[in-house]
Amino acid sequence: LAKTTQPISMDSYEGQEVNITCSHNNIATNDYITWYQQFPSQGPRFIIQGYKTKVTNEVASLFIPADRKSSTLSLPRVSLSDTAVYYCLVGGNTGGFKTIFGAGTRLFVKA
Amino acid sequence: DAGVIQSPRHEVTEMGQEVTLRCKPISGHNSLFWYRQTMMRGLELLIYFNNNVPIDDSGMPEDRFSAKMPNASFSTLKIQPSEPRDSAVYFCASSYREGRDQPQHFGDGTRLSIL
Numbered sequence: 001l002a003k004t005t006q007p008i009s010m011d012s013y014e015g016q017e018v019n020i021t022c023s024h025n026n027i028a029t030n031d032y033i034t035w036y037q038q039f040p041s042q043g044p045r046f047i048i049q050g051y052k053t054k055v056t057n058e059v060a061s062l063f064i065p066a067d068r069k070s071s072t073l074s075l076p077r078v079s080l081s082d083t084a085v086y087y088c089l090v091g092g093n094t095g096g097f098k099t100i101f102g103a104g105t106r107l108f109v110k111a
Numbered sequence: 112d113a114g115v116i117q118s119p120r121h122e123v124t125e126m127g128q129e130v131t132l133r134c135k136p137i138s139g140h141n142s143l144f145w146y147r148q149t150m151m152r153g154l155e156l157l158i159y160f161n162n163n164v165p166i167d168d169s170g171m172p173e174d175r176f177s178a179k180m181p182n183a184s185f186s187t188l189k190i191q192p193s194e195p196r197d198s199a200v201y202f203c204a205s206s207y208r209e210g211r212d213q214p215q216h217f218g219d220g221t222r223l224s225i226l
Contacts, residue, residue: 042217044217
């Protein structure tokens with residue numbers, strides 16, 4: 001299983017773009033990269049998933065370089081409500097997988 | 112559409128009592144996961160089911176923990192007897208099918224306190 005490394009915490013201000021980078025040096029060929037967001041007293045919520053290059057949805061963008069050894073979650077124009085923990089997961093779709101959540105990145109958005 | 116539904120939301124009980132946590136996955140989802148979250152250990156996968164069959168229970172901490180999925184719309188996680196160190200938030204999640212490329216949809220969790 002690929003291990004991921006993320007910053008423990010980040011601070012930002014409202015209206016700024018936030019980029020959270022995740023390192024996954026041992027990513028396997030069939031592994032996807034998935035990001036979740038968790039607010040206090042709630043379960044994690046799926047944000048975005050990608051395999052290579054760039055993926056964008058209504059919430060965020062995910063940038064994956066050609067070697068796929070890292071990925072960057074980009075949150076445009078954050079607001080106070082984006083204060084949460086963000087988890088980067090790496091895993092493929094083979095049978096017998098085990099989902100592993102790391103410590104995540106605690107993002108604090110200030111006014 | 113209803114998401115993953117867990118009950119109860121909060122449970123406080125005394126050490127030694129049996130605790131049963133319940134989960135209703137999203138209709139049509141074939142994979143179900145039980146997690147435990149604590150400050151010290153983060154979010155840990157306890158067990159997951161595919162098509163109602165337990166696939167990997169290596170995360171279940173000990174024999175006091177058991178999980179069942181009698182049908183596609185219901186699962187339970189039972190702790191008997193409970194101990195104070197079992198205090199945590201327990202999450203249930205479901206996905207459309209097995210596979211780490213499949214997004215998991217989480218419930219709001221059960222906050223368990225063992226006195």
